[in-house]
Amino acid sequence: MYRFSIWILLSVLLLISCSAYLNTFYNAEIAFKEANEAHKKQMRDSPDSLLAPSAEIAAKYEKVIEKSIKVLETFNKKKKWHDDALFLMARAYYYKKDMTKAIRRLNELQQNFPSSPFIPQSYLYMAKAYIEDGNLNKAEEIIEMILQKYPAMDAKQEVSLLLVDIAIKRGGSSQAILLLEKAYKSAKTETKRMELILKLAELYIEMKQYSKAILLLEKTPRIKDLPEQSYRIDRALLDCYMEIDSLQKALTLSDAMKSKKSYENHKEEILFKKAMVLSRLGRYDEAIDILRDLTINIDSSNVASDTSQIRARALYELALLYQKKKNDMENADKYFSLSSRSIDTLSREISKKRISALERLNKLREGKDSLDGPLVSRKYKIAELFKYELDVPDSAYYHYLELTKDSTADSEFVSRAISAAAFVARDELKDTLRADSLFKLLISRFPATELAKDAQKQLGVKVTIKTRQDSAYEAFCRAEDLLYKNGDVKGAVQAYYNVYRNYPDLPIAPKSLFVAAWLSDDKLEKNKTAKMLYERICEKYPESEYCKEQAEQKIQIVEDTLKALEARRKNEETFQKRPKAKKNKAVNDSLEQKKEDVFDGKEKMEDQDSLSMDEAEGESGKGEN
Incomplete structure (x- = not known):
């Protein structure tokens, strides 16, 4: 009896533990199903693209991940069910667009549970994750492995069509088209054929080959039992007509689409596109009427929550029509204000800029x-x-x-x-x-x-005009020729200085002045002249790079050099007492002064036809044209 009671107790505890595990995992599965269905609805207009989930959907995926981790950590003895939790978690990360973590969990599943029934599907998700992550070579390698090892997985061409995505991402549109055409020939269902036609048409549209897309879309039959695919085909065709300015065809098609009951779920988008066609045709009042009907009941106090993407775009386009076509700034400002608080990010940001520009316009006019x-x-x-x-x-x-x-x-x-x-x-x-x-x-x-x-x-005529900038540049080039071709440093210094003197208002002036200063400093070793020129750069052009990055430091160096020379001269005076020495010193001083006779503001250069810098400063006018 005692043993039987123990056995009953253990069975109950085991049952409770198992139930707790199953309950946790079941809740994770339910959360994933809810999140994924909502996510697919969000991606309805772009079923071939993995769009980032909304904040609400992302929170549900996070709940899946938390519960899956709890299964792994709390019920570690139930390893036979761990593969379920790993695969569920990996898919949640994938749809949440966290590819690094998705790939890591898929790897964990493949390494720890090689016999799991989820292994084939795990490779498919891994290939998709690598494509999203941009690792196309790795994705292609996995796809080729799946096609060889698990060919049954490609029964609906779900695997082979991933090669199309890779070709497109690599910029190989021609290769992608060949793959799609091959897949179309072997497609077994109308659903698959329509999906492939849409992919082909979208690729042609992306390549701006609208005539090819139109030819393909026009001859594709619309199937009553496939309303979503049929709608996407008509929508792509409508976009093509608008791109080639076949606006009357676009208008006729939009009216036909609006009358189809099977397209009722897309009524807002159809009306929006019709308004855009009418606007392009110059029928602005009709376009405004449609857009106003689309936006008439929006709660102005809570625009973001009360607008779809289509209605948000309608607000923006309505504001543009009032501003640009009707010159009605009051209504333009009203709808830009609503659009600036809408759910559509692009429309919201542009509208804010337009509001700011309109406010600025009013201030300028006042x-x-x-x-x-x-x-x-x-x-x-x-x-x-x-x-x-x-x-x-x-x-x-x-x-x-x-x-x-x-x-x-x-x-x-x-x-x-x-x-x-x-x-x-x-x-x-x-x-x-x-x-x-x-x-x-x-x-x-x-x-x-x-x-x-x-x-x-x-x-497109011959350029004959010579501007002051051209003249300044030519003068600068002549100065360079004097320096580099003729080796005439003194002549070059004067020529560079003349560029500054004649064109003080042009950007080349501080550069020319700096070159004159540097040559005086480094090549001619005329410290006083160099100091005067460096100081003039910062006096005339204090914000230029030649002052801030060069002249300011050079001035200090030259000043230190002049102080050292002065100290040396005084020392020589102290120790040279003899009259002969004094005479020699006077001669030396005279020679030193003569070295400074080019630009010290007192004498002209040796070439009597040249102007010294201070004299040049006094000249009127700006020189040659």
């Missing part, structure tokens, strides 16, 4: 901020806002031209406005005649400028 400068400056900034931030090229063009008519505007603003208007006319408005006319106007009104030189390049 002219209340003194930092914006005079009226001319504000006009130019308004034109720039329309061009770069509000994406309204015709308004940008108008404001640029208005600026050119302003008699109070200086030449810099006017020349820049003409150039900008020319580029807008050519690149945005596609009006080459207007653009060429403006480029010619720029050349005639502002010759010898960089903008006029660029205008000649844009017109």
Whole structure:
């Protein structure tokens, strides 16, 4: 009796332990099923891509992982069920897009449980994980092994089609097409054939071979029992029509799609695409009506939770139509504000920028901020806002031209406005005649400028304009020739200095001044002259790299050298008492002074036709053109 009671007790404990294990694993399986079904629904529009799960779905996958780890750690004696937990955990990591951990758990399963029934599927998930992780060679190696060792797994071409994904990721579109065509010929079901046609069409679209995609999609039959695949085919065809500007066909197709009951789940997307077609056709009011119907009941206090991706995009497109086509800034601001709080990341960020640009536009028009400068400056900034931030090229063009008519505007603003208007006319408005006319106007009104030189390049004519920058560069090159070809260091120093003197406002000026200083310091050993030139760099161009990175340090070195020389001279005076020595010292001092006679601001260079630097500073004008 006692033994029987012990046996009953042990059986009950075992049953409780087993039940606890099964309950934990069962909960993990249920959580995975719920997460995966929701994830597949999220990926419905892109079934061939592994999209990152939403935060809610990711939390469910994390719950699967936690319960699977509990099975492994708490019920370690039940190893015959550990492979279940490992495989479940690996799939949760895979769909959560944590490929490193997924691969590690799959490896653990394969090494510790080689006889597990999950081994073939584990290799398939491992290949997919390597593809997602970018390790295409390893993925290809595993796929080839599966096809040889487990050929039955490719009955539905699930394995071999992974080679298509690898070919596409490697940029081998032609190879991918050959593989898809081969797979299509051997496909046994209508479902598989439609999936392959979609893959082929999407590949053609990615390659911008729209005519091939259209031919393929138009002849593919729509099957009543396969509404999702049929919808994806029609949607791809609609996108192709829009890409080639076959807008009437696109409109007809969108109406046909809207009337199909089997496409009811996609009604919002169909209406959105129809609105985009109408907008492209210039039927803006009809497009606005559709977009407003799509967004009419959105809760403005909780936009992110009350919008789908389609409705979020509808808010943004509606704002654009009001801004760019209807010039209704009040409604534009309203819908940009809603879009800036929507679920669609791209629309949200762009809308925030548009709101900021509209606020900036109002401030510039009011002219209340003194930092914006005079009226001319504000006009130019308004034109720039329309061009770069509000994406309204015709308004940008108008404001640029208005600026050119302003008699109070200086030449810099006017020349820049003409150039900008020319580029807008050519690149945005596609009006080459207007653009060429403006480029010619720029050349005639502002010759010898960089903008006029660029205008000649844009017109495709021979560049004959010589700017001050060109003249400065040529003068710098002549100085280099004196130094490197002729070995005339003194002449080169004067030539470099003249570049600075004649073109003090150009970027080449501090560079030229530094070279003159360095040559005086390093080659001619004229310490006073070098110090004066180094100091002038920092006086005239304190923010330049030649001051901050070079001259400031050089000044200290030269000053130390001059102090050392002065100390040496005084020592010599102390010990040289004889009259002869004093005479020799006077001679030496005279020679030393003569070494400093080129640029010390007191005498001219040996070449009497050259100007000394201080004299050059007093010259008026900026030199040659």
